Amino acid sequence: MSSHAHAHVAHHFESAEQQRQSAQLGMWIFLVTEVMFFGGLFAAYVVYRSLYPEAWVVGSHLLSIGLGGFNTAVLLASSLTMALAVHAAQTDKRNATAMWIVLTMVLGFVFLGVKVVEYAGKFEHHLVPGAHFHVDPMAELAKLEAAGVHVGQHLRHAFETANPSHVQLFYSLYFAMTGMHAVHMIIGAGLMIWLLANTLKGRYSSAYYNPVEVTGLYWHFVDIVWIFLFPMLYLIGRH
């Protein structure tokens, strides 16, 4: 509403501190709903993995640890830049705030770019669920051995017994979970643009930086989702 950096207290609040605490609590409650939102997908993941562990081993072997690991590092770094953006806003450093926000956004786009590359690869290899889905666990096993990977007894057993339909289920969940995460990343990037515009207009200061703070909370949450997705999708059953 009002664009003054100081004394930015909406009419129905008694004090800036009450307003700040409300914004913070509100965002945390929203994040609780987000936790439960992803909870449905995680529940499906856990149930199906407990039913078809061998298909999960095959599915995760077809994902690239390199790309997934790189993206994990990118997202963790973006969390750092986001935290530093909040820090800069708290200490009245407007230019630094803007710079960290831009950097956070750039890292977000890097993550999404890598995700596009990964999705394209899955499309090429017929790993997108649906009529064109095709996976041959035995052929994949042969490829692994040809690449010189040490294939232990458990691993061989998993490849030999995995049902391709169940691997398709893995990929349905892979796309649902990473897709839902990517949607959140895109929303986050949009929020960064909005934050950047307001920062450059000088709306935030150590007296009022609620939007930077709560958007940061959201961004960190999206990071946390990926912290779980990475081991669950890419690393399960590598041994």
Add this chain to the structure above:
Amino acid sequence: MSETATIAATAEPKNYLTNRHTIQSWLFTVDHKRIAILYLISLTVFFLLGGAAAALFRLDLMTPQADLLQSETYNKLFTMHGIVMIFFFLVPSIPAVMGNFLVPVMIGAKDVAFPRLNLLSWYVFMAGGLIALGAIISGGVDTGWTFYTPYSSMYANSHVILAVAGAFIAGFSSIMTALNFIVTIQKMRAPGLTWFRLPLFIWAMYATSLVVILGTPVVAITLVMIFIERFFQFGLFDPALGGDPVLFQHLFWFYSHPAVYIMILPSMGVISEIVSCFSRRRLYGYTFVAFSSLAIAVIGFFVWGHHMFVSSQSAYAGLIFSFLTFFVAIPTAIKILNWIMTMYKGSISFDTPMLYAYGFLGLFTIGGLTGLFLSTMATDIHLHDTYFVVAHFHYVMVGGGVMGFLGALHFWWPKMTGRMYPEGWAKFAAIVIFIGFNLTFFPQFQLGYHGMPRRYHTYAEEFQILHVMSTAGASVLGAGYLIMAAYLGWSLFKGKRASANPWDARGLEWETTSPPPTENFLSTPTVTQEAYAYDKPSVTHVPPEEKRV
């Protein structure tokens, strides 16, 4: 100061309804009271639509054969009735209308914590509602409101995606409202308004909001999963790929069972207010009633599997779910006993809100007790998916939820509109609704017990007499609603002006004018006593000398 005071006193003071008159002042309002009115109007429309659908198939069920509707249409009508009544009437009813209006007033705040989010919630609700209506107009949905897979995800040829999108979007609106209430109650209470001085309606709204926050996102993602399966052809619940349709039921009921408490807890809050006011006694066992709301909210999350006793759910899970379900009866019984104890030796007056409270007590008790039949695994196998379930559900949702809503509407109507409704007509309508409701749904207990399955279009001849009774009851019930709509509409223009506190009730909302000014209180009240001090003379918490500045 004195000069301005005399001028303000002679002129009619502006209230939230009269301070501005343009359409924009309504559509872009951030005043929680106006948003409550917007919700009230929209919910009335949805209630009529859902009721009309029910009237049509109830009429068709008068005869064992299909003579009014085709079976496909019949399926679409009961689905429409369920979706509209649950997602677009019962879930938002008391929170979005009464809660929006009352929460800030009852705690002495100027508005909810996030007024613009509050307005957004109404727009999101309308968007969801219009999309769901779009699904109905463009051909309908025939999955039932439960959207069970694999029918909904693989076989249904109706507009499942649109209907699912409508319910999904409406879910966000209830999340926004709930989030607003929790932050408002946590952070914006007036000075002196400690937790145990709060009206129990506030406790109930808080507990409801917790359920919304924890449950709604799960059904949202579940509906998204149906969308993914239908739209992208990813088999998330597809048995052909090894997926499990029962997993859908788990996720669906994780929300939809607690959702029953989203619909009933607010009513319980209303009943606490009404019973205390019209018995002229402070509420018996305040802390027990307050904490039983939270207990219901929490225990409600541990019982969802009782909807799945005859699915492929494991017998052990079923046993534990059954056992835990009985625990919900404890906080519920605590509430009912405390309301009865409040009336004991009270000075009871039978005004219309109190009649609805009595209606609630009787009907909800029947609904709750028949719930125990269904939560017992052995009896549930006999009663599962019969009219017994339909009757039980309507006794809880209409007998509990709607009675509470109507009680609240009458209790706070003077506060919301500044007008009194005609008491004689209101009592008459309350009695007609009570009789009509019982006549509609009591025969359904018998139908179900004798084996009539729910959602069937045609049935065996011997069930006809009970179906005819039920349809007759539904017409009485409908007449009751129409009488109510008529006199409430009349009262808006011709009703007697209401004073600030027509019931001589306690609580902050009765200390401001009827209807309240836009800011609710012209100066921040300081609370010195609890909301049910009926044993003490009424005190004013709003500093009078600062009024009408």
Add this chain to the structure above:
Amino acid sequence: MSEHHVMPIRVYLTIIAILMALTVATVWVAFLDFGYLNTVIAVGIAVIKALLVVMYFMHLKYAAPITRLFAGAGAVFFVILIAITLSDYRSRDWFPFPEPWEQAHEAPASH
């Protein structure tokens, strides 16, 4: 309470270093065979990483008690959703389904 808490940048840098190290550790450990413990370790490391982000980057350590209560409730109900759902699937084959009458009587129990 939650006054404006400004953390020194040094804290953020320490946290990010630990997070990166844990990422490397979780990849490394995934290739070693600990049987079913592999899953426990992978999820355990993820939980530690998430806690670090929540406590320091998101300042939950310095937030109001009610905020911490809500954050905790989110985690608890997330676990309830998954644990109870999974308990159904894990216990489905515990219950010995009775054999059909003829089968039970014509062929005496083999065990």
